[in-house]
Amino acid sequence: MTDPSGSPFSQVDDREQRLAEEVRLALPASIAELSGLVRIPSVSWSAFDPAQVAASAEAVAGLARETGVFESVEILRAETGTGEKGQPAVLATRAARNGRPTVLLYAHHDVQPQGDDADWESPPFEPTVRGDRLYGRGAADDKAGVVSHLASVRALRSVAGDDFDLGLVLFIEGEEEFGSRSFANFLEVHREKLAADVIVVADSDNWDAETPSLTISLRGNVTFRLTVSTLAHASHSGMFGGAVPDAMLAAFRLAASLHDENGSVAVAGLTSREMQTPEYTDETLRNEAGLLEGVSPIGTGSVLSRLWAQPAITITGIDAPSVANASNTLVPSVSLRVSARIAPGQDPQEAFEALEAHIRSHAPFGAKVELDDVDTGSPFLVDTSGWAVTAAKDAMRDAWGAEPVEAGIGGSIPFIADLVRVFPEAQILVTGVEDPHTRAHSPNESLHLGVFHRAIGTEALMLLRMNDRAGNN
Template sequence: MTNPPQTNDAQSATPGTNGAGSVGLEAGVRAAVERGIPSTIADLSDLVRIPSVSWSAFDPENVAASATAVAALLEATGAFDGVSIAQAPIGDGPELGQPAILATRAARNGRPTVLLYAHHDVQPPGQDEDWDTSPFEPTVRGDRLYGRGAADDKAGVMAHVASIRALVEAHGPDFDLGLAVFIEGEEEFGSRSFANFLELNRDALAADVIVVADSDNWDLDTPALTVGLRGNVTFRLTVKTLGHASHSGMFGGAVPDAMLAMVRLLSTLHAPDGSVGVDGLTEHDGETPAYDEEQLRQEAALLDGVTPIGSGTILSRIWSKPSITVTGIDAPSVANASNTLAPSVAVRISARIAPGQRASDAYVAIERHLRDNAPFGAHIEIDDVDLGDPFLVDTSGWAVAEAKRAMADAWGTEPVEMGVGGSIPFIADLVRVFPGAQILVTGVEDPDSRAHSPNESLHLGVFKRAVLTEALLLSRLDRRTTE
């Protein structure tokens, strides 16, 4: 991991520009961000109040309302030639994906174009009793804002809005930087129309630099640029052993029930130390910074006596190796259990794929393993498959250097390059459609944000520094030519 030396504002001026003017502009950007933070947090709170869950079982009108609210925020900046709400087909069928927001501004005088991405949909809240406060009532406690989407990823949306506001205030409305903003509405439900949206809006979204504001920072005081993401393979696995339920007393001991077969089959997916035991899944050989078991225990909330799983450095297990998790199960509940042998059991499998392996190849390996290891001749079915490729960032470009310098100046601390165990599969689509664009994966979260979990929250200090980082980056790119 290498970090560029910190550069002062006067040195950051584009060749041919006035250094003193650069310092003045950046002072204006800082002041604009500072003044705008209260209204930015208020706007973020308004977005959190909209339960924009994109999953099919939830009311799509809430996602539509969220899209309308985000579009209004972008329109109000006065920065764009056009702001619209659009949808794209899912696959080859007639069904449309959830509404997304597209805002564009043409570059002038040889300046680059920056595409800013985030998503306005959120995960389901889960059980209300697991939350300390209502999930869709934003609540500030201490230095954190709690609520579903407060971090993932409505804070990413507002980081873009706030940085554009600061740019307009400091540079004036006639700045030269080209902007495209794409705020997706179904990232939490698999980005099913994402590829079609890119194809339909290819010209509007074309950019020199793409900023994806949907990742993490190293800690509360240290910014990070995400340079590696695992891919994902998710599907429903159903195991069947009987044509109908049978009495467990009359036939138990001779007849394998579906639960027994499922448990036996799932146990084959891991080695005794908990590492993945599926032939054909690969690992990525990458360096990792220091991170000890105590930090893991604190950030992951490991209970006393529970040991970590896997082998190698802890971060290599999270960033560079595959994992397989059972995230849900359909079976009789304990409250409704009867003395019967279950004929069928279904589970949801979520596998994370190491950088360097195609998700399709990983799926083939996992499917082969399951079919080869089905116990007692059990019948297995696999459906509802979703694939997303992993990604490694090319860190050699000028945009990465500019982003890391902006982070250092905004945070007062040199950034780190980090991997993330989670997945942002659509980045592979961005690279495919825009192969010449430089990708920057940034974030507003910290290790205690608890995205996707009860009591999701945003650290307001981290958020402010993330906004300032992006505002400084946009300000500097407005003074840079693409030549």
């Protein structure tokens, strides 16, 4: 049996063959469900309509109820650290029976803003299939994770029957793209309902469209707004330019100080980690990242050590006069959004303090600097010694017909640190439905449908085998 991209399923017994067939037959329905979710513009950022996130939560809850598996399906909110209500999450539960383990399935139904619609080849919230990919905001990150959980649960039920013994918790968050600001409180309030032996976080990627990977390391993050000021008010650039430093000049000089001549981070106190990495060439990087001809990669060390085990700093936004509205004035203040990724092993507060110290000591011309709107998230290293890691890799190998890669990720999933804190005994598996050409967070985000098929097959197979497992070890 083959999936749409031709990769074999290699399950060895009749039940597992039936499971693979159930996944294959249900794939069109799964794609239709995913398309329905993509049509809901559930951007969780504060400047966007919260009614759309609520509508998305209702749609996910409806799909969870339709599985017929869960004993309880609720839409819940928790307070953020500042006392506001967070975005709605879906929590569905089914108790374990006869000593079987409980598995928590996590994904998120909120999405990033779409950016400029003109940058999309098809409307961002109108799911569109081109070739073997489904395009749309959230098609991969992370509504495909939501639907892969639901599809795998349905496949499990079709083979194991209505009275299977595995415990299940479905937790679909509604504000991951906005910093998971109520996540920690949600865990505390619903600790008993969320307790599990294994936690599957379906919010990562795969080595490529033909090779699965299990994410075993994640960088942490530090983000903040940096405001640079040099003038009490705007002044004529012709009359005072050349003697008075404007905020734009100071901000650019300050931003440039964050990197050395190779493009490596030049902030004292930001650490790196020694890590063995698979082979990954500059040409692969160029192809997957979309580097323009003639533009060179930055940094030193192996490519993957730069992506997984070294810090990175990016200016992701700037508040300044637009080109269309530019006048001949010296700008008094400029604000930058600074996004830093920190290596596994570094404390995010320590990293923020290092960044703040660098900025204050490198502010040119005596410019005044202010740092606010700070968010931090811890990096993460997976303990690969548990039985669940072995079970996940075995299921990947059988469902993909390829040897899985233990991979790091340059991105961050800060809430995993909260899961470890609240559920220290749980084994955490970071999986996903993305591939290097997904373009998550970018225009023309897409999902490879073959990867989607195999990701569902992997999780369904893993759940079926865990349903046969006595105890939680």
